Amino acid sequence: MENAISILRRCGMQPTPQRIAVVDSVFKTTAHPSAEEVLKNVRKDCPTLSRATVYNTLNLLVEKGLLKAQVLKEGSVVFDPNIQRHHHFVDEDSGQIYDVPWDTFKVPPIDSLPDYEITEVQVVVRGRKKRK
Amino acid sequence: MENAISILRRCGMQPTPQRIAVVDSVFKTTAHPSAEEVLKNVRKDCPTLSRATVYNTLNLLVEKGLLKAQVLKEGSVVFDPNIQRHHHFVDEDSGQIYDVPWDTFKVPPIDSLPDYEITEVQVVVRGRKKRK
DNA sequence: GTCTTAATTTAGACTATGTCAAGATAGAAT
DNA sequence: ATTCTATCTTGACATAGTCTAAATTAAGAC
Known part of the structure; x- marks a missing residue:
């Protein structure tokens, strides 16, 4: 660091x-x-x-x-502290948040909002540990 | 309604x-x-x-x-009240939130988290109105 | 080094969101 | 009517976050 x-x-x-x-x-x-x-x-x-x-x-x-x-x-x-663009996974039980690499998902450029300046796009995944 | x-x-x-x-x-x-x-x-x-x-x-x-x-x-x-899966756009100035149709983005199934039950996936887009 | 000034930190008051428990109230069942 | 249960209200509490005024600290000029 x-x-x-x-x-x-x-x-x-x-x-x-x-x-x-x-x-x-x-x-x-x-x-x-x-x-x-x-x-x-x-x-x-x-x-x-x-x-x-x-x-x-x-x-x-x-x-x-x-x-x-x-x-x-x-x-x-x-x-x-990670300011590169990336996605997030949230463990809904523990509250822990993990970074998910940007290229995990293909997010197309957004053309449908021409009068908006897009400041951020991310996929948010939520889930919880399976109990076997 | x-x-x-x-x-x-x-x-x-x-x-x-x-x-x-x-x-x-x-x-x-x-x-x-x-x-x-x-x-x-x-x-x-x-x-x-x-x-x-x-x-x-x-x-x-x-x-x-x-x-x-x-x-x-x-x-x-x-x-x-919309419980169908969909995405969201957040206007960062006004705080307004808009629904974005599910098929706006192609989100592939997540295979990289086998011991997690995924409860939700959504794309969150943030932006603000352009001033011309 | 001393003085002056600007930047920073602190404690504490304050606001907003949200939870919780105890008592009051209302409905349904007998 | 009485009882049982569900619901509602009040007010206390907890936590996140902001703000201000006063105290500290640091920086620059002399």
Whole structure:
């Protein structure tokens, strides 16, 4: 993983200890954490970290395009460091979210919405583990 | 639209005035309302309707399979009376959600997750109106 | 180093969505 | 009429997220 400090520098954010900790937490996982989960994780090392700082940092990173906010599960937005286009699989029992490679599905270009600018297309697959 | 009373009867729920009003509101629209929006709508006619009754009724209808809960926008689940499989387009500015016919996309069967039971597959398209 | 200013962080208040339990109410059955 | 069950309401609670004002921290000028 790229250095947290250089990620922050790259988008013109001062690399404070709080931000470094948030970036470390969210960029080193593929678990699609919510802001509250990031807060809980980072507070283990940095107990005074405030909720507002986590939300500010994550939202700034989304604005800068280094992180993608995804609406995939009930109750909270999750954050995805994978900004290449891809699909998602959601385990409806555990809530776990997995990336699905882009070329798993052939999504044709959308020509039927000429006065809209399409910002995102993805296939969302939901399912649960079979019990044998 | 099918009669609200018969919708309720069909899934073994007593057709009380509150439930009839909720069913009327959510089945006669294609606007994908949230529970809070349903509450607000129905309260115009039935001001004593409680929040819990709306949530109970909507969740019961989802359990019975007459309504589908969709996680498509930040902050709240929306309810969709269209239970045939289809895709969705989300206007990221207005928050409006539109149904997209199933055969707009060719989604191949998913063979790569043999120990999962797939409960839902849909393409989610997001975009915003072009300003000319 | 000190001062000034700008950026950042913090705590806490606040709002919105959603759940839950306890009591009140209404219907149906006897 | 009485009982049993289903439903509804109120209000408390939980969680996600935003906002603000004050405190901290860092940066730049001198």
